[in-house]
Amino acid sequence: MSSYEARFKVWRGDAQGGGLEDFEVEVNDGEVVLDIIHRLQATQTPDLAVRWNCKAGKCGSCSAEINGRPRLMCMTRMSVFDREETITVTPLRAFPVVRDLVTDVGFNYAKAREVPSFVPPADLGPGEYRMMQEDVDRSQEFRKCIECFLCQDTCHVVRDHEENKQAFAGPRFLMRVAELDMHPLDAAAESGLDRKSTAQDEHGLGYCNITKCCTEVCPEGIKITDNALIPLKERAIDRKYDPLVWLGSKIRRRSSAG
Amino acid sequence: MSVVDRQEWDVVVVGAGGAGLRAAIEARERGARTAVICKSLFGKAHTVMAEGGIAAAMANANENDNWRVHFRDTMRGGKFLNQWRMAELHAQEAPQRVWELETWGALFDRTKDGRISQRNFGGHEYPRLAHVGDRTGLELIRTLQQKIVALQQEDFKETGDYESRLKVFQECTVTRVLKEDDRVSGVFAYERESGRFFVLEAPAVVIATGGIGKSFKVTSNSWEYTGDGHALALLAGAPLLNMEFVQFHPTGMVWPPSVKGILVTESVRGDGGVLRNSEGKRFMFDYIPDVFKDKYAETEDEADRWYDDPDHNRRPPELLPRDEVARAINSEVKEGRGSPHGGVFLDVSTRMPAEVIKRRLPSMYHQFKELADVDITAEAMEVGPTCHYVMGGVAVESDTAAARGVPGLFAAGEVAGGMHGSNRLGGNSLSDLLVFGRRAGWHAAEYAAGPAGARPVVDDGQIDSAAAEALRPFSAEAQIEEPKGGPPENPYTLHQELQQTMNDLVGIIRREPEMKQALEKLGELRSRARRAGVEGHRQFNPGWHLALDLRNMLLVSECVARAALERTESRGGHTREDHPGMDRKWRRINLLCALTDPTGGPAATDPVRGQITLTRETTEPVRADLLALFDKEELVKYLAEEELYE
Numbered sequence: 001m002s003s004y005e006a007r008f009k010v011w012r013g014d015a016q017g018g019g020l021e022d023f024e025v026e027v028n029d030g031e032v033v034l035d036i037i038h039r040l041q042a043t044q045t046p047d048l049a050v051r052w053n054c055k056a057g058k059c060g061s062c063s064a065e066i067n068g069r070p071r072l073m074c075m076t077r078m079s080v081f082d083r084e085e086t087i088t089v090t091p092l093r094a095f096p097v098v099r100d101l102v103t104d105v106g107f108n109y110a111k112a113r114e115v116p117s118f119v120p121p122a123d124l125g126p127g128e129y130r131m132m133q134e135d136v137d138r139s140q141e142f143r144k145c146i147e148c149f150l151c152q153d154t155c156h157v158v159r160d161h162e163e164n165k166q167a168f169a170g171p172r173f174l175m176r177v178a179e180l181d182m183h184p185l186d187a188a189a190e191s192g193l194d195r196k197s198t199a200q201d202e203h204g205l206g207y208c209n210i211t212k213c214c215t216e217v218c219p220e221g222i223k224i225t226d227n228a229l230i231p232l233k234e235r236a237i238d239r240k241y242d243p244l245v246w247l248g249s250k251i252r253r254r255s256s257a258g
Numbered sequence: 259m260s261v262v263d264r265q266e267w268d269v270v271v272v273g274a275g276g277a278g279l280r281a282a283i284e285a286r287e288r289g290a291r292t293a294v295i296c297k298s299l300f301g302k303a304h305t306v307m308a309e310g311g312i313a314a315a316m317a318n319a320n321e322n323d324n325w326r327v328h329f330r331d332t333m334r335g336g337k338f339l340n341q342w343r344m345a346e347l348h349a350q351e352a353p354q355r356v357w358e359l360e361t362w363g364a365l366f367d368r369t370k371d372g373r374i375s376q377r378n379f380g381g382h383e384y385p386r387l388a389h390v391g392d393r394t395g396l397e398l399i400r401t402l403q404q405k406i407v408a409l410q411q412e413d414f415k416e417t418g419d420y421e422s423r424l425k426v427f428q429e430c431t432v433t434r435v436l437k438e439d440d441r442v443s444g445v446f447a448y449e450r451e452s453g454r455f456f457v458l459e460a461p462a463v464v465i466a467t468g469g470i471g472k473s474f475k476v477t478s479n480s481w482e483y484t485g486d487g488h489a490l491a492l493l494a495g496a497p498l499l500n501m502e503f504v505q506f507h508p509t510g511m512v513w514p515p516s517v518k519g520i521l522v523t524e525s526v527r528g529d530g531g532v533l534r535n536s537e538g539k540r541f542m543f544d545y546i547p548d549v550f551k552d553k554y555a556e557t558e559d560e561a562d563r564w565y566d567d568p569d570h571n572r573r574p575p576e577l578l579p580r581d582e583v584a585r586a587i588n589s590e591v592k593e594g595r596g597s598p599h600g601g602v603f604l605d606v607s608t609r610m611p612a613e614v615i616k617r618r619l620p621s622m623y624h625q626f627k628e629l630a631d632v633d634i635t636a637e638a639m640e641v642g643p644t645c646h647y648v649m650g651g652v653a654v655e656s657d658t659a660a661a662r663g664v665p666g667l668f669a670a671g672e673v674a675g676g677m678h679g680s681n682r683l684g685g686n687s688l689s690d691l692l693v694f695g696r697r698a699g700w701h702a703a704e705y706a707a708g709p710a711g712a713r714p715v716v717d718d719g720q721i722d723s724a725a726a727e728a729l730r731p732f733s734a735e736a737q738i739e740e741p742k743g744g745p746p747e748n749p750y751t752l753h754q755e756l757q758q759t760m761n762d763l764v765g766i767i768r769r770e771p772e773m774k775q776a777l778e779k780l781g782e783l784r785s786r787a788r789r790a791g792v793e794g795h796r797q798f799n800p801g802w803h804l805a806l807d808l809r810n811m812l813l814v815s816e817c818v819a820r821a822a823l824e825r826t827e828s829r830g831g832h833t834r835e836d837h838p839g840m841d842r843k844w845r846r847i848n849l850l851c852a853l854t855d856p857t858g859g860p861a862a863t864d865p866v867r868g869q870i871t872l873t874r875e876t877t878e879p880v881r882a883d884l885l886a887l888f889d890k891e892e893l894v895k896y897l898a899e900e901e902l903y904e
Contacts, residue, residue: 053302136365186363
């Protein structure tokens with residue numbers, strides 16, 4: 001068991017502005033970055049604002065950028081850094097700062113509301129759902145998402161282009177569309193909702209150029225690009241350009257309207 | 259002074275975990291305009307940490323299961339102290355609550371024939387826990403969150419406003435339940451982000467704030483678990499029930515120190531993991547108590563056969579209720595047979611192929627790999643008891659979840675007492691949240707719409723004093739204290755001392771002198787907490803938030819310590835070294851905690867008198883048809899003579 005003094009730079013400030021502040025702080029064996037931020041609160045800066053909750057990588061609250069990389073503070077062990085290294089902790093860059101390490105993540109909640117919810121099948125009551133494990137595997141992978149919003153933060157479509165936020169739901173919510181689309185019993189189609197085409201037309205799937213940055217930062221290891229976004233793109237394209245699919249969709253729409 | 263923003267709602271739900279969200283959904287679906295207030299972001303509540311599953315007798319994995327068996331298991335787990343009507347409703351309604359989640363989009367793991375898979379868990383006779391790997395709580399919270407969004411989408415279509423009938427006030431903390439005479443009139447709260455105060459006026463308030471674990475040093479609970487709802491209810495005049503019963507989950511991580519207490523799911527044992535001491539012995543065979551003797555295997559062979567043939571073999575003792583396993587681990591460590599870091603070994607690596615472990619316990623694999631550099635497919639985990647759950651809570655009416663004594667106040671989930679008796683079975687929490695969350699929302703909506711729910715008047719004076727109370731930490735330094743007052747206190751230091759006190763003196767094994775010492779210390783902390791001062795301003799200031807939460811933790815800790823001192827027996831989550839046996843005379847006794855000074859005056863600092871007054875209450879006899887579900891020989895172990903012959 002050994003402890004040492006680490007050098008930290010932590011961004012402090014609010015919507016009006018701020019900057020990096022230097023700290024020297026004790027680090028013990030086995031600790032994670034969030035432990036160090038808590039030690040700063042308890043010993044040096046009681047009003048240092050930070051969001052956290054479970055401290056076990058399950059809730060996705062303590063997202064920040066550590067040495068420029070979006071990560072969960074509770075799952076970033078101090079042992080991955082060199083003892084001599086200065087560790088820089090800054091708030092998520094894609095969202096407006098509230099204070100210190102806390103950002104306004106309201107964008108994500110607004111986008112969540114724009115994705116139409118699960119549509120239960122009309123002919124099945126509670127307790128009558130039958131689904132095979134292999135048919136739910138894919139959507140279950142996406143439901144592992146802890147909504148840390150690191151993928152939303154790192155995605156260059158919004159990270160450097162505030163103006164795209166209006167049209168682009170971000171990887172997390174495009175994945176939500178994929179999850180519902182792949183749900184074996186979702187009855188959206190029967191209700192006249194084509195999730196694949198809305199991904200393209202309403203949630204900005206076309207902005208994504210599959211650089212896989214979202215997959216790289218996902219603390220749950222979800223293959224967002226390969227398993228959600230690319231299949232969604234392929235299907236959306238099928239819908240758009242396959243004349244038979246196009247014709248089919250017109251006919252179905254007409255009959256349901258009639 | 260009261261230029262505080264006010265809004266009118268029909269039902270206000272405090273807390274956005276499983277119980278709070280389920281209550282809000284129900285209230286809104288029954289026509290009540292409903293507001294939810296939560297300390298964290300929407301979807302981050304402590305429920306996400308639940309791992310193992312939701313207990314519900316759906317009989318998908320074993321056709322012999324039904325609500326009666328579930329009821330029996332629940333009563334046995336709680337050592338018959340459960341508020342039996344709650345245990346009955348819970349067992350009867352849990353399956354519907356789980357199936358309903360599927361209609362809202364939940365995706366549980368499946369059986370071979372496409373139904374919801376159910377897994378084994380401690381104290382449950384049959385495989386009963388609906389689950390999603392080891393992240394069931396996440397699935398539950400996300401499903402409820404998405405159902406709330408679905409309702410908001412409906413409201414948007416109709417009214418053009420997502421929040422016209424159901425609104426979530428996230429990152430806000432309630433510090434007082436307001437009252438007009440005896441009945442509820444609303445809540446006083448602040449926004450964590452801005453520090454701004456506001457009042458939600460409502461005839462009905464549902465408290466669903468979860469537990470109290472942050473008063474203990476080693477805990478699996480998140481920062482939110484500061485006993486807010488317990489304290490809000492107490493301060494509003496509602497009694498708390500059986501607060502001495504605190505569950506120490508047997509398996510928390512013990513190393514490294516910074517993660518000490520983080521939960522290792524019971525599914526590890528449910529799926530075949532075994533506990534061993536430093537001598538390599540499966541020690542649980544030595545700790546099967548008399549009341550469970552005929553239900554648990556006596557040899558390793560029998561225990562191992564049970565996983566494949568549960569009808570002809572008895573269960574492994576690793577699957578005894580949590581209180582038994584936690585005490586056993588505690589004794590092994592105490593007697594020098596512990597692991598290097600003061601726990602015992604929990605091993606799946608020799609029991610299942612690596613691939614199976616990774617598929618069935620993905621979060622555990624990840625958690626140990628990332629946080630402790632331990633590969634659980636290759637070596638054993640080190641585990642030890644961690645403060646996990648409080649069985650005690652707001653005393654409620656079983657059917658309606660109405661808090662006793664305060665019209666308009668309801669409580670559901672961990673913050674409510676009674677359901678689990680002296681010890682909760684794993685998996686019974688998530689089902690409790692759904693069953694009683696729904697009931698609380700239903701009855702709160704009904705109350706708000708009825709004659710008793712006429713719009714209350716919110717008193718300005720109460721708002722002013724709530725605001726003054728909340729601002730106190732900023733002026734602590736300037737306050738002129740009595741000579742022995744002393745300098746301002748650091749809230750973080752006070753919190754650490756409180757956690758150490760509760761952990762050491764009112765922890766898993768309790769002794770009279772230590773609990774008396776704890777009460778002394780709590781008295782001292784209480785007077786020091788009055789001088790808890792903070793720097794900076796009200797905008798997202800964690801020091802200030804903690805200073806305010808301290809009031810709640812101190813109140814609740816005193817309840818736990820006082821009730822624990824009073825109950826001179828060992829039962830479930832309350833173990834007295836000086837009274838080691840379960841005493842049938844105590845089975846009928848509930849201990850109720852109430853505020854000594856209900857006028858809400860300044861907290862008493864006298865450790866002897868304290869803030870809490872205890873009263874004893876004799877419980878209602880268990881209904882005859884429910885008692886008839888048990889064998890007479892079994893009942894003899896629990897019930898007092900006179901109960902048996904009634």
